[in-house]
Amino acid sequence: xxxxxxxxxxxxxxxxxxxLIGVLLAALALxxxxxxxxxxxxxxxxxxxxxxxxxxxxxxxxxxxxASGRNEAAAWKSLARASRLTLGPGDRLLFKAGQRWKGxxxxxxxxxxxxxxxxxxxxxxxxxxxxxxxxTDVAVRLENVHDLTLDxxxxxxxxxxxxxxxxxxxxxxxxxxxxxxxxxxxxxxxIDGPGGSTVSSAGLLVSIRGNLTPTYFDxxxxxxxxxxxxxxxxxxxxxxxxxxxxxxxxxxxxxxxxDSEVVTWTPSTGVRIRDNSVHDVTAGGITPMHTRGAVVxxxxxxxxxxxxxxxxGGNVGIWWQGNDDLLVQxxxxxxxxxxGPGTDGHGFDADADNNRSVVxxxxxxxxxxxxxxxxxxxxAPTKDTVVRYNLSKDDGYEVFSLSTETSxxxxxxxxxxxxxxxxxxxxxxxxxxxxxxxxxxxxxxxxSGIEIRNNIFRNRTTAGYDTANxxxxxxxxxxxxxxxxxxxxxxxxxxxxxxxxxxxxDPAGYTLRADSPARGRGAAVAQGLKxxxxxxxxxxxxxxxxxxxxxxxYLPVVTTSYTTLGNSHPYRMTDGDTSTAWxxxxxxxxxxxxxxxxxxxxxxxxxVTLHTAFxxxxxxxxxxxxxxxxxxxxxxxxxxxxxWSGNTSAVEQRTITLPQRVTTERxxxxxxxxxxxxxxxxxxxxxxx
Numbered sequence: 001x002x003x004x005x006x007x008x009x010x011x012x013x014x015x016x017x018x019x020l021i022g023v024l025l026a027a028l029a030l031x032x033x034x035x036x037x038x039x040x041x042x043x044x045x046x047x048x049x050x051x052x053x054x055x056x057x058x059x060x061x062x063x064x065x066x067a068s069g070r071n072e073a074a075a076w077k078s079l080a081r082a083s084r085l086t087l088g089p090g091d092r093l094l095f096k097a098g099q100r101w102k103g104x105x106x107x108x109x110x111x112x113x114x115x116x117x118x119x120x121x122x123x124x125x126x127x128x129x130x131x132x133x134x135x136t137d138v139a140v141r142l143e144n145v146h147d148l149t150l151d152x153x154x155x156x157x158x159x160x161x162x163x164x165x166x167x168x169x170x171x172x173x174x175x176x177x178x179x180x181x182x183x184x185x186x187x188x189x190x191i192d193g194p195g196g197s198t199v200s201s202a203g204l205l206v207s208i209r210g211n212l213t214p215t216y217f218d219x220x221x222x223x224x225x226x227x228x229x230x231x232x233x234x235x236x237x238x239x240x241x242x243x244x245x246x247x248x249x250x251x252x253x254x255x256x257x258x259d260s261e262v263v264t265w266t267p268s269t270g271v272r273i274r275d276n277s278v279h280d281v282t283a284g285g286i287t288p289m290h291t292r293g294a295v296v297x298x299x300x301x302x303x304x305x306x307x308x309x310x311x312x313g314g315n316v317g318i319w320w321q322g323n324d325d326l327l328v329q330x331x332x333x334x335x336x337x338x339x340g341p342g343t344d345g346h347g348f349d350a351d352a353d354n355n356r357s358v359v360x361x362x363x364x365x366x367x368x369x370x371x372x373x374x375x376x377x378x379x380a381p382t383k384d385t386v387v388r389y390n391l392s393k394d395d396g397y398e399v400f401s402l403s404t405e406t407s408x409x410x411x412x413x414x415x416x417x418x419x420x421x422x423x424x425x426x427x428x429x430x431x432x433x434x435x436x437x438x439x440x441x442x443x444x445x446x447x448s449g450i451e452i453r454n455n456i457f458r459n460r461t462t463a464g465y466d467t468a469n470x471x472x473x474x475x476x477x478x479x480x481x482x483x484x485x486x487x488x489x490x491x492x493x494x495x496x497x498x499x500x501x502x503x504x505x506d507p508a509g510y511t512l513r514a515d516s517p518a519r520g521r522g523a524a525v526a527q528g529l530k531x532x533x534x535x536x537x538x539x540x541x542x543x544x545x546x547x548x549x550x551x552x553x554y555l556p557v558v559t560t561s562y563t564t565l566g567n568s569h570p571y572r573m574t575d576g577d578t579s580t581a582w583x584x585x586x587x588x589x590x591x592x593x594x595x596x597x598x599x600x601x602x603x604x605x606x607x608v609t610l611h612t613a614f615x616x617x618x619x620x621x622x623x624x625x626x627x628x629x630x631x632x633x634x635x636x637x638x639x640x641x642x643x644w645s646g647n648t649s650a651v652e653q654r655t656i657t658l659p660q661r662v663t664t665e666r667x668x669x670x671x672x673x674x675x676x677x678x679x680x681x682x683x684x685x686x687x688x689x
Contacts, residue, residue: 052090053088053089053090053091053092053111053115053117054070054090054091054092055070055091055092055094056069056070056076056082056085056091056092056093056094057069057070057071057072057074057075057076057094057096057122058075058076058077058078058079058081058082058093058094058095058096058101059072059075059076059077059096059099060077060078060095060096060099060100060101061096061099062075062077063075063076063077063078064076064077065077065078065080065081069081069085072122075096078101078103079101079102079103079104079105079130080103082095082105083104083105083106083107083108085108085109086108086109087107087108087109087110087111087117087119087145087148088109088110088111088117089110089111089112089115089116089117089147090111090112090115090116090117091109091111091117091118092117092118092119092120093107093117093118093119093120094119094120094121094122095120095121095122095128095130095153096121096122096123096128097121097122097123097124097125097126097127097128098123098124098125098126098128099128099129100128100129100130100131101128101129101130101131102131102132102133102135103130103131103132103133103135103136104130104132104135104136104138104139104140104141105130105139105140105141106141106143107119107140107141107142107143107145107148107150108142108143108144108145109145109148110144110145110146110147110148111146111147111148111180112147113147113179113180115147116147116148116149116180116182117145117147117148117149118148118149118151119148119149119150119151119153120149120150120151120152120153121151121152121153126154127152127153127154127185127187128152128153128154129153129154129155129156130153130154130155130156131156131157132155132156132157132158132165132167133156133157133158133159134157134158134159134160134161134163134165134192135159136157137163137164137165137166138157138165138166138167138168138169138205139155139156139157139166139167139168140153140155140167140168140169141168141169141171142168142169142170142171142181143171143172143173144171144172144173144175144178145170145178145181146177146178146179146180146181147179147180147181148180148181148182149181149182149183149184150168150182150183150184150186151182151184151185151186152184152185152186153186153187154186154187154188154189155167155168155186155187155188155189156188156189156190156191157190157191157192158190158191158192159192160192161192161193162192162193162194162195162231162309163192163193163194164193164194164198164200164201164232164254165191165192165193165201165231166191166200166201166202166203166204166205167186167188167189167191167202167203167204167205167227167230168183168186168188168203168204168205169205169206169207170183170204170205170206170207170217170220171207171208171209172207172208172209172210172215172217173208173209173210173215174209174210174211174212174213174215175210175213175215176213176214176215177215177216177218178215178216178217178218179217179218179219180218180219181217181219181220181221182220182221182222182223183204183221183222183223183225184221184222184223184224184225185224185225186204186225186226186227187225187226188203188204188225188226188227188228188230189203189226189227189228189229189230190229190230191203191229191230191231191232192231193230193231193232193282194231194232194309194310195231195232195282195307195308195309195310196231196232196282196283196308196309196310196313197232197233197282197283197284197305197310197313197314197315198232198233198254198283199232199233199236199238199250199251199254199255199287200251200254200255200256201230201231201232201233202230202232202233202234202235202236202283203227203228203230203233203234203235203278203281204222204225204227204234204235204236205233205236205237206220206222206236206237206238207237207238207239208238208239208240208241208268208290209239209240209257209261210240210261211240211241211260211261211262211263214241214264214266215239215241215266216239216241216266216267216268216269217268217269217271218268218269218270219269219270220268220270220271220272221272221274222235222271222272222273222274222276223272223273223274223275223276224274224275224276225276225277226276226277226278227276227277227278227279227281228277228278228279228280228281229280229281230280230281230282230283231281231282231307231309232281232282232283233281233283233284233285233287234278234279234281234283234284234285234286234301234304235273235276235278235285235286235287236284236286236287236288236289237268237271237287237288237289237290237291238250238289238290239266239267239268239289239290240257240261240262240263241263241264241265241266241267241290242262242265242289242290242322243262243263243264243265244264244265244322244353244380245353245379245380245381246353246377246378246379246380247262247265247322247352247353247380248262249262250262265290265322266290267290267291267292267322267323267324268290268291268292268294269291269292269293270293270294271288271291271293271294271295272294272295272297273286273288273294273295273296273297273299274295274296274297274298274299275297275298275299276299276300277299277300277302278299278300278301278302278304279300279301279302279303279304280302280303280306280307281303281304281305281306282305282306282307282308282309282310282315283304283305283315284304284305284315284316284317284318284319285299285301285302285304285317285318285333285336286299286301286317286318287318287319287320287321288320288323288326289320289321289322289323290321290322290323291323291324291326292323292324292325293324293325293326293327294323294325294326294327295326295327295329296318296320296326296327296328296329296331297327297328297329297330297331298330298331299318299331299332300331300332300333301317301318301331301332301333301334301336301347302333302334302335303334303335303336303337304316304317304333304335304336304337305317305336305337305338305339305344305345306335306336306337307337308337308339308429311339311428311429311430312339312343312429312430313339313343314337314338314339314342314343314344314345314369315336315337315344315345316336316344316345316346316347316348316349316351316369316373317333317334317336317346317347317348317364317367318331318333318347318348318349319348319349319350319351320349320350320351320354320357321351321352321353321354322352322353322354323353323354323355323357324354324355324356325355325356325357326354326356326357326358327357327358327360328348328357328358328359328360328362329358329359329360329361329362330361330362331362331363332362332363332364332365333347333348333362333363333364333365333367334347334364334365334366334367335366335367335368336367336368336369337368338367338368338369338396338397338423338425338431338435339425339429339430339431340425340429340430340431340432340433340435341397341431341435342431343369343431344369344373345367345368345369345370345396345397346367346369346370346371346372346373346395346401347362347364347365347367347370347371347372347392347395348362348364348371348372348373348387349372349373349374349375350372350373350374350382350385350406350409351374351375351376351382352375352376352377352380352382353376353380353381353382354376354382354383354385355382355383355384356383356384356385356386357382357384357385357386358385358386358388359372359385359386359387359388359390360386360387360388360389360390361389361390361532362390362391363390363391363393363507364390364391364392364393364395365391365392365393365394365395366393366394366395366396367395367396368396368397368423368425369395369396369397369398369401369423370395370396370397370398370399370400370401371390371392371395371399371400371416372387372390372392372399372400372401372411373398373400373401373402373403374401374402374403374406374409374447375401375403375404375405375406375444376403376404376405376406377404377405378405380405381405381406381407382405382406382407383406383407383408384407384408384409384410385406385408385409385410386409386410386412387400387409387410387411387412387414388410388411388412388413388414388529389413389414389529389530389531389532389546390414390415390532390546391414391415391416391417391507391510391532391546392414392415392416392417392418393417393504393510394417394418394419394421395416395418396421396423396435396437397423397435397437397438398437398438398439398440398441398442399416399418399437399439399440399441400439400440400441400442401442401444402441402442402443402444402447402450403443403444403445403447404444404445404446404447405445405446405447406447406448407447407448407449408448408449409447409449409450409451410450410451410453411450411451411452411453411455412451412452412453412454412455412523412525413453413454413455413522413525413531413537413542413544413545413546414455414456414545414546415455415456415458415500415510415545415546415547416440416455416456416457416458416459417458417503417504417510418437418440418457418458418459418460418461418463418480419460419461420436420437420459420460420461420463421437422434422435422436423435423436436461436463437461437463438463439463439464439465439466440457440459440463440464440465440485441464441465441466441471442466443466443467443468443469443471446469447468447469448469448470450469450471450472451471451472451474452465452471452472452473452474452476453472453473453474453475453476453522453523454474454475454476454522454523454525454542454544454545455476455477455544455545456476456477456479456498456518456544456545456546457476457477457478457479457480457484457486458479458480458498458500458503459478459479459480459481459484459485460480460481461480461481461485462481462485463485464485464487465485465486465487467487467488467489471489472489473486473487473489473490473493474490474491474492474523475490475492475493475521475522475523475544476490476493476494476544477493477494477495477496477498477517477518477521477544477545478493478494478495479495479496479497479498492521492523494517494518494521494544496517497517498512498516498517498518498544498545499512499513499515499516499517499518500512500513500516501513507532507533507546508533510545510546510547511533511547511549512543512545512547512549514549514551514552514555514571514575515555515557515558515569515570515571516543516549517557517598518543518544518545519543519549519554519555519557519600520541520542520543520554520600520601521541521543521544521600522541522542522543522544524539524540524541524542525537525539525542526539527539530548531546531547531548532546532547533547533548535547535548535550536548541600541601552575553576555571555574555575556571556574556597556598556599556600557571557597557598557600558570558571558573558574558582558595558596558597558598558686559595559596559598560582560584560593560594560595560596561593561594561595562584562585562588562589562593562595562671563584563585563588564582564583564584564585565583565584565585565586565680566583568581568582568583568682569582570582570595572684573595573597573683573684573685573686574597574685574686574687575685576685577685578611578651578684578685579651579684580684581612581613581682581683581684582682582683582684583618583680583681583682584680584681584682585680586678586679586680587679587680588680589674589676589679589680589681591671591672591673591674592624592670592671592672593670593671594668594669594670594671595668595669595671595683595686596666596667596668596669597666597667597668597669597686598665598666599664599665599666599667600665601665602663602664602665603663603664603665603688604661604662604663605627605658605661605662605663605664605667605688605689606657606658606660606661606662606688606689607655607656607657607658607688607689608625608655608656608658608667608669608686608687608688609653609654609655609656609685609686609687609688609689610623610642610653610654610656610683610685610686611651611652611653611683611684611685611686611687612644612651612652612653612682612683612684613648613649613650613651613652613682613684614647614648614649614682615644615645615646615647615652615675616644616645616646616647616675616677617647617675617677617678618674618675618676618677618678618680618681618682619642619644619652619654619674619675619681619682620642620669620671620673620674620681620683621641621642621672621673621674621675622639622640622641622642622671622672622673622674623640623642623656623669623670623671623672624637624638624639624640624668624669624670624672625637625638625640625656625658625667625668625669626667626668626669626670627662627664627666627667627668628664628665628666628667628668629664633668634662636658636659636662637656637657637658637659639672640656642654642656644675647677651684667686667688669686
């Protein structure tokens with residue numbers, strides 16, 4: 001059962017969720033649901049050694065179970081006959097396209113390294129359809145297989161029952177290392193079940209049992225599948241070889257597995273869950289458990305935790321438990337359901353007993369509970385999670401929830417656009433009500449070691465940022481309201497418009513413009529990183545947010561006290577192009593006024609040169625040069641007179657030499673007089689040497 005954090009009662013300690021073990025022990029008193037047994041099977045037909053392998057055909061319309069099955073004219077007819085086959089290296093079991101079978105398919109046997117067995121289709125037309133029809137706990141079951149590919153079937157298992165069902169189950173028990181299994185191009189849909197979060201029920205279930213022989217999958221690939229309309233999980237993996245720290249049970253009320261069968265953590269390795277589409281499921285969309293070095297990438301998860309029959313509880317689009325070194329990247333998660341406070345509803349979740357997870361390059365949007373959550377329980381903490389270079393757009397309630405028994409969570413270089421949309425939970429759900437955005441960052445209980453750096457928070461609400469447990473905020477940009485909310489401890493905060501290309505659109509719209517104040521102002525990051533778009537990121541002075549600007553040379557930030565004419569942006573004064581100009585608005589010039597250049601890194605200045613065209617008509621005549629010493633402005637050259645010679649389109653330049661070279665991050669020109677032939681003055685370029 002997917003547990004969830006409980007609502008806060010004023011005056012009571014804040015508990016993100018009940019202990020998983022406590023929930024499971026309490027649930028042991030409940031009767032186990034009856035699971036329909038699969039149809040009785042005849043003894044498997046043994047495989048005969050062959051050098052190349054044999055192809056077997058199954059034709060629901062014109063097949064004959066008494067035929068050889070070895071060519072299309074002699075195809076078998078039934079799932080029962082196909083289920084008696086034991087596959088060997090190079091063998092192929094093919095179902096005719098455009099046809100359907102009711103019942104259960106059992107796949108047994110194995111290929112060899114470089115010569116896998118294969119189960120798929122032949123002919124043209126729609127994928128072959130295996131309909132469990134709710135008469136079996138699983139429609140397609142693969143048991144103790146290795147070096148085998150399942151490809152291109154359609155699978156359903158529906159009878160409108162609340163009994164746990166699955167579509168495809170890759171199962172192993174006391175079988176040792178099982179390598180090179182691929183599940184791809186499957187369309188798994190309409191799988192009934194409890195209508196909540198039951199780990200024994202899924203569209204695509206990978207499960208390992210036993211406690212005699214350490215068993216795990218190696219090089220398991222789950223790719224390019226569509227999983228939808230499931231009354232539990234979309235894709236989930238778990239194993240009884242999962243006991244470590246405080247993880248001593250495997251949801252016994254849901255799986256029927258006693259604690260005595262749960263033994264020493266033996267993770268599956270080389271697991272890749274990629275390029276799948278999962279939507280309209282009542283539990284989590286994708287949930288890997290008990291792996292090491294797994295990669296979850298390129299998946300699309302939409303409307304997880306929706307349509308629940310369970311009126312309490314909750315779940316997450318992609319969440320994981322009991323893993324080491326999990327990489328979650330380049331996924332899009334949206335529309336995750338929310339049943340009220342304490343019921344998750346986030347896009348992503350580093351849950352109990354995980355170490356060194358990395359969450360990067362993901363697009364999270366319109367998830368009712370928020371973008372990211374991390375939580376665990378005493379004895380099985382989650383440690384050292386990194387969340388970086390992601391975009392969160394219009395996620396609700398709590399964008400980041402950092403909770404119990406987690407430590408070392410680092411959140412850096414993400415871009416968050418929080419519109420403050422109100423999430424409505426409709427009756428009869430237990431949490432029915434309207435929920436505006438409550439927090440950008442919410443910290444529960446003893447979550448510790450939290451660092452939040454280099455992010456862009458475009459927060460169009462008054463939702464705040466928790467600072468409990470010595471949470472570090474550093475070098476974030478805050479914007480979205482006239483008085484942007486920001487934690488007081490962020491001494492390197494920028495409160496300014498990040499100047500994004502086109503907010504509210506796709507991820508490309510959240511890239512930085514050339515004049516963004518987020519450029520080059522981030523705290524140092526690890527060497528060799530890339531941003532959301534694949535651009536290399538410098539280790540020092542990176543940009544803030546999920547995008548590293550690469551479209552032009554590095555640009556300082558230029559601001560001025562003068563009103564700017566039209567689109568003659570102040571950054572044009574330092575864009576390296578003497579043909580582009582900044583101009584004040586005619587008849588709105590008052591002296592003195594300032595032009596400030598923030599280089600955002602130390603620069604050495606011995607002279608300042610101004611470039612201007614039509615100079616005797618609009619050039620600066622008198623100016624002071626000042627530099628910033630870290631706490632105040634220091635005048636380096638006062639009352640400098642600039643004598644221009646022409647009033648043509650030819651660009652002239654005049655240089656002011658400082659008495660001595662100065663190292664500074666900021667330069668100020670105080671303009672005391674200028675030519676105002678047309679009521680305004682202009683500067684084409686400011687350069688230092």
